[in-house]
Amino acid sequence: MPVMKRDVGSDVLQHGQDDFESITVQTSIFGIILISIGLLYTFFGIRFFKITVFLVGFYIGAILAWIVLTNVEPSDGYGNSSGIIYLAVTLVTGLILGSIAVCCSDIAIYLLGALGGYSLALFVLSWSDNGVIQSKNGRIIFIIVLTLLGAILTFVFEDAIIILSTALIGAYSIIFGIDLFAHTGFTESVQEFLDGNHQVVYSVDTKVYLMLAGVLALFIIGTIFQWRVHRGEFGRRRAAKSKTAPSPAYSTPPENITEKKKKGWTLQFKK
Template sequence: MAQIQKKSAQQTLLTALFMLFMSAVAADTVEQVTTSDGGLALSSHGGLVASGIIAGIALIVIGFICNYFGYKLVKVLVFLAGFCVVGGLVLYAEYKIRAPREDEKGRQIWYLAIAAVFGLIGGGISMFLFKVGVALVGALGGFALATWILSMKSGGLIHSDVGRILFIVALIIVGMLAALFLQTPAIVVSSSIWGSYALFVGIDCFARTGFQNTALDFLNTPGAVYETSPKVYAMIACMAVSALLGILVQFWLIRKRKGHHPYGNLA
């Protein structure tokens, strides 16, 4: 009975997180306005629009859970990893092939819907092919770590577009291999780094320091602008502290469970 209740609770949490994430992205796609300082959550009058609020709350909730409870809720973590990686890649490819104009709201929604469908498929595959899902958790951790390192300087610590991409890809591969071969410690570290990054991107939807533009700028997205400032450096430092704290909390929770492995034997 306890196992059934636990499974039901995980499914409920998974559904809630997914709905929250999709609401945030949908609202952000329809309402977002690019501003002169690179922010994506401001109205034409400079106020925080509903899309920024929803996206910020969603990222804060998801980021906090992954940062401090990623390993404990590893099924949720694996699904989100598959959803984010596959859906994100599809959406990125769509915009690279043919980015919609400002007045093409219908195309933006279709792009989002297609990416969401592929994201769901990716999340489902990750649940069934658990090793693939674990590798994707490591990939997101590597991506977040690469982004954090690059964010140390305006425009990225590495200014070459090719150099940035190669650096990001290298850390993604390292993250995937670490998750597959080291398993528990790599999953803990990856989920904490990834979760902390999402957490502070969400916070930046309200703080508007410019930290949220890191990934867009480093992937050479048109119109993205990333500039460092004392506020941005404060966000970078807080992200590092939160990631380290998350790692400590997760290892403490694992020790408390006396070596229980919630994802089972990956061998």
């Protein structure tokens, strides 16, 4: 198994080419998408219900597609169309799972917490050469534990976990997208932790530390912004209640409907 040091963004979108440091059309598209949805998630993740839920499925679909493609890739790659294959498959899979997530929004909320835990695991592992945890099995266990913990905590602290998860996922996406253009080596951490088909050397230097610090700074800013401006606006329960039809037990329409706000949720009840 050859030892490689290459940029995972170019690796995803530019397999089979010798120069993994160049910026291609595919890499640019991928980077712009990550930065755009990262900004939305970091600062407005809890604000927009359907978009947030859709992006949960999109993220999960794209991540799973990339993991499968890179781990089953032949030694000679997927040919001259490797970049297009990676881009097309990850985007299409993301769009499909994103659409499914919108239809299963109650489940998607907890998948958001799980994705937040998964992102936290990758972030923590990235602070040392070849990962804070060197053992492959140890990494897998660590990622699984934090992923499950994120989903479980969503049951208890829904608003807080939604804010923390979207801020972290968004911050990670922004910096990842930037590194597809900057090539500091930050993106190589993802391949180091998730690609079992290629042996990658991930080393942390000043540039990578600055990228990690950027993730942390954006996460903190996004969390504070969402907590102060958008907390309580996720609207899952409000949207569900607004779709509830009046009870057939009423022979005449209710005299009036009073709105009452409780903990950020707009509740409607009949007098």
